[in-house]
Amino acid sequence: MVKKSAERIYLTLIFLFLYLPIAVLIVLSFNNSKSRVYWGGFTLKWYQKMITSPTIMKAFGTTIIISLASALIATLLGTLAALGINAMKKRNQTIMLGATNIPMLNADIVTGISMMLLFVRFTRLGMGTVLIAHITFNIPYVILNVLPKLRQTSKYTYEAALDLGATPLYAFFKITWPQLRPGVLSGFLMAMTMSLDDFSITYFTKGAGINTLSTMIYTNMRKGINPEMYALSTILFMAALILLLLMNFGPSAKREKASK
Amino acid sequence: MRNLKRQLFAGPYMIWIVGFILLPVVMILYYAFTTSSGSFTVSNVLTITHPIFFRALLFSLKLALVCTLICLVLAYPLAMILNNMKNGSQGFIVFIFILPMWMNFMLRILAWKMLLSNNGIINTILGFFGLPDLHIINTPAAVVLCMVYDFLPFMVLPIYNALARINRDVIEAAKDLGAGNITIFFKIIVPLSMSGVISGIIMVFVPALTSFAVSDLLGGGKVLLIGNIIEQAFTQDYNWNLGAGLSFVLMIFVLVSMTLVNSRDTEGGANVW
Numbered sequence: 001m002v003k004k005s006a007e008r009i010y011l012t013l014i015f016l017f018l019y020l021p022i023a024v025l026i027v028l029s030f031n032n033s034k035s036r037v038y039w040g041g042f043t044l045k046w047y048q049k050m051i052t053s054p055t056i057m058k059a060f061g062t063t064i065i066i067s068l069a070s071a072l073i074a075t076l077l078g079t080l081a082a083l084g085i086n087a088m089k090k091r092n093q094t095i096m097l098g099a100t101n102i103p104m105l106n107a108d109i110v111t112g113i114s115m116m117l118l119f120v121r122f123t124r125l126g127m128g129t130v131l132i133a134h135i136t137f138n139i140p141y142v143i144l145n146v147l148p149k150l151r152q153t154s155k156y157t158y159e160a161a162l163d164l165g166a167t168p169l170y171a172f173f174k175i176t177w178p179q180l181r182p183g184v185l186s187g188f189l190m191a192m193t194m195s196l197d198d199f200s201i202t203y204f205t206k207g208a209g210i211n212t213l214s215t216m217i218y219t220n221m222r223k224g225i226n227p228e229m230y231a232l233s234t235i236l237f238m239a240a241l242i243l244l245l246l247m248n249f250g251p252s253a254k255r256e257k258a259s260k
Numbered sequence: 261m262r263n264l265k266r267q268l269f270a271g272p273y274m275i276w277i278v279g280f281i282l283l284p285v286v287m288i289l290y291y292a293f294t295t296s297s298g299s300f301t302v303s304n305v306l307t308i309t310h311p312i313f314f315r316a317l318l319f320s321l322k323l324a325l326v327c328t329l330i331c332l333v334l335a336y337p338l339a340m341i342l343n344n345m346k347n348g349s350q351g352f353i354v355f356i357f358i359l360p361m362w363m364n365f366m367l368r369i370l371a372w373k374m375l376l377s378n379n380g381i382i383n384t385i386l387g388f389f390g391l392p393d394l395h396i397i398n399t400p401a402a403v404v405l406c407m408v409y410d411f412l413p414f415m416v417l418p419i420y421n422a423l424a425r426i427n428r429d430v431i432e433a434a435k436d437l438g439a440g441n442i443t444i445f446f447k448i449i450v451p452l453s454m455s456g457v458i459s460g461i462i463m464v465f466v467p468a469l470t471s472f473a474v475s476d477l478l479g480g481g482k483v484l485l486i487g488n489i490i491e492q493a494f495t496q497d498y499n500w501n502l503g504a505g506l507s508f509v510l511m512i513f514v515l516v517s518m519t520l521v522n523s524r525d526t527e528g529g530a531n532v533w
Contacts, residue, residue, distance in 0.1 A: 007341045010337060010338070010341065011338070011341060011353075014334065014338055014357070015356070015357075017409070018357065018360045018409075018412075019360070020375075021368070021371035021372060021375055021409070022360065022363065022371060024371065024374070024375060024381055025367070025370070025371050025374070028374075036374055036377070036379070036380055036381060037379065037380070037381055037384045077272055077273050077276060078273070080269040080270065080272060080273065081269065081270045081272070081273030083266065083269040083270070084266065084267050084268065084269035084270025084271065084273070085270050087263050087266035087267045087269075088267055088270070096270065096273075096274075096277075099277045099281055099282070100277075102281050102282075102285070103281060105466075105514070105515070105518060106511060106514070107466055107467070107469070107470035107510060107511070107514055108467070108470065108471075109470050109471075109472060109487050109490060109491070109507070109510070110288070110470070110507050110510060110511050110514075111284070113288065113490070113494065113503065113504065113507050114284035114285055114287055114288045114507070115280065115284045116494075117284065117287035117288060117290075117291055117500070117504065118280075118283055118284045118287045121287070132280060133280075135276075135280075136276070136280045136281065139273065139276065193362065196364070197362075197364060197365050199365055199366060199473055200471070200472070200473070204494070213364060213366070214364060214365065214366045217364070217366040217367065217370060218366055218473060218477070221366070221369070221370055221373065221477055222476075222477070225370065225373065225374060229367075229370055232367070233363070233364075233367045233370065233371070236363060236364055236367060237363050237367075240359065240362040240363055241359065243362075244355065244358075244359060244362060248351065248355055249351075249352075
């Protein structure tokens with residue numbers, strides 16, 4: 001009994017530690033006064049300011065484009081790579097996976113700097129360089145999600161399909177793909193999350209005038225804090241909450257659990 | 261023959277590896293070991309022995325160790341409690357403790373900057389109860405606090421996953437053989453969750469050692485970590501060779517410390533998640 005309540009108290013304390021800062025941000029986003037402490041009445045004006053701010057909206061658009069595009073391209077390249085790696089000899093697999101681990105093990109700041117040093121040699125920093133950098137650190141997450149699924153699939157069903165007269169392409173989409181799909185999907189989602197959250201690598205590979213939300217908030221925060229940022233935090237937190245709820249408890253999650 | 265054809269699927273990625281993973285590392289090495297005019301030198305790398313830089317490296321190491329330790333001490337009991345919960349509510353409660361990880365990294369820093377500022381909400385509440393103000397903004401304590409907040413889920417998740425994989429039968433067997441709770445904890449639970457602890461340590465220690473954003477925004481320019489020094493070499497002093505030299509040192513440093521931690525863990529980076 002004592003143990004049980006001690007556990008409860010501990011959970012509550014950690015919960016408060018994790019959520020109080022977010023709760024304060026959310027409350028302040030509706031505060032009519034610019035003060036961080038006093039309540040000046042309810043307002044939506046910071047949300048209005050946020051929506052009409054070209055800086056915030058442009059950074060928002062850039063973030064969405066970069067994270068979607070980089071996750072899509074990384075998923076395509078990474079899934080193909082996993083198929084290829086799986087067909088390789090053990091020794092070559094080790095070499096490929098070793099190279100794949102480099103961006104995951106390196107510190108973000110080192111990855112960012114190393115890519116910047118390469119980019120400025122051959123081209124100008126801009127949207128394209130940020131995209132290439134994001135694809136690079138996203139591919140490993142896709143490979144690490146797809147490869148285990150690929151190893152679980154039996155090659156005999158695929159070969160049986162071929163023996164029964166299916167073309168390799170048909171057999172792939174009828175036999176292999178359905179088994180890979182969950183891995184590809186979670187690789188894509190993880191890649192997108194990483195891309196959305198990245199700061200250091202974007203910071204070094206972006207050109208002047210290009211900002212994702214992370215770098216925009218960073219620049220903004222160095223000058224002082226605007227209440228528009230609280231509004232932005234609230235919106236982003238809600239988006240993450242809804243997305244995660246759908247992923248974990250939505251209809252597709254239930255189906256996956258049922259099929260297990 | 262068909263097998264060779266299938267290996268070709270990895271072709272585009274191989275080109276990508278050479279162009280965007282290996283070549284950038286070569287670029288760091290090139291800049292690290294040359295002067296601005298292009299002749300060979302080791303002075304960029306040796307700059308780390310300069311007292312200011314060396315002190316920053318040691319200080320980063322200290323902060324990263326403290327942060328990792330606090331995360332571990334907070335996360336292990338949390339992961340155990342989560343793991344022991346009844347199945348019905350478990351999924352949802354784990355979800356609650358993972359959710360903050362999905363909020364943008366910068367916004368989490370923003371929240372703490374606002375809470376800790378001298379006329380911020382924490383000090384107002386303290387003042388209301390007649391307690392003395394808390395002046396930790398622009399000090400290392402604020403940086404550590406925010407890092408713990410940022411990286412705690414990275415420690416909870418792998419430990420929780422490792423604990424969830426422990427077969428209940430093993431614990432039952434130990435009980436049948438007369439082991440007490442303490443024996444079970446140290447002889448079974450701790451060793452079997454070690455892979456998760458190691459993943460967690462790596463996932464907290466590396467970003468804590470190398471980040472520059474938290475110390476920049478919450479340290480008010482007074483907390484100088486190795487990441488800040490490297491960043492300033494590029495963005496303020498435009499001394500790319502020096503920056504690359506220090507990055508090279510940091511890269512080696514991270515690799516060595518990870519090899520040390522990882523020496524018990526054979527799967528390496530594959531189980532980062």
